[in-house]
């Protein structure tokens with residue numbers, strides 16, 4: 592998969608994509624991240640990329656022209672059609688489901704706004720999808736883009752080895768993840784639940800699902816109502832709730 596990032600801070604974006612699982616995915620050529628800086632395509636003497644906002648008010652707005660030229664160069668750099676995503680507080684809330692859909696595309700591009708955002712005419716003409724990583728305002732779209740790169744990059748086939756597999760992730764089946772424990776078995780902070788030491792894989796799987804169901808019920812009931820539960824899961828959650836109540 593190829594991800595193109597349009598940003599005034601290309602070094603920052605390259606560094607975000609160079610570490611950990613995503614960096615390794617690039618080394619394995621499972622993922623290619625390229626950056627494009629609109630300032631390189633600004634034509635005036637001051638290499639302007641922003642201008643004051645019509646109608647007045649504080650702050651600047653990113654201008655059409657440098658972005659149009661940047662996007663044209665970006666699109667021309669590879670054969671695949673590009674799905675262009677704009678990161679903004681006005682976007683659709685990003686979910687794991689949407690991440691999984693994006694991860695299946697051959698190529699996406701991420702447009703990172705700065706200042707008060709981008710001229711609406713450019714957005715209307717060029718952008719395929721507007722996404723928000725949450726209901727808060729950042730000084731730029733770069734950190735939101737880094738979130739998308741990581742969430743999508745780690746899902747590329749071969750990016751995670753078995754020990755890290757994405758299947759058990761939180762949200763991967765619509766539930767929060769279960770608790771995890773590493774050595775030692777006994778510590779001043781407490782001991783590891785017996786079942787995890789039993790070697791009984793069916794019992795361990797049952798315990799983990801029960802914990803995931805219980806946690807989701809306690810912390811994110813909204814996810815539960817979205818997901819719905821089959822009869823065995825409902826019975827398991829009832830068992831958790833009885834134990835939790837006692």
Ligand SMILES: COc1ccccc1CNc1ccc(C(N)=O)cn1
Nearest residue numbers: 678679704707708723724729731732
């Ligand atoms: C004032 O900033 C803007 C105003 C308009 C657009 C983009 C920006 C850049 N900032 C962003 C970007 C994304 C998110 C998010 N929640 O995904 C939060 N902030």
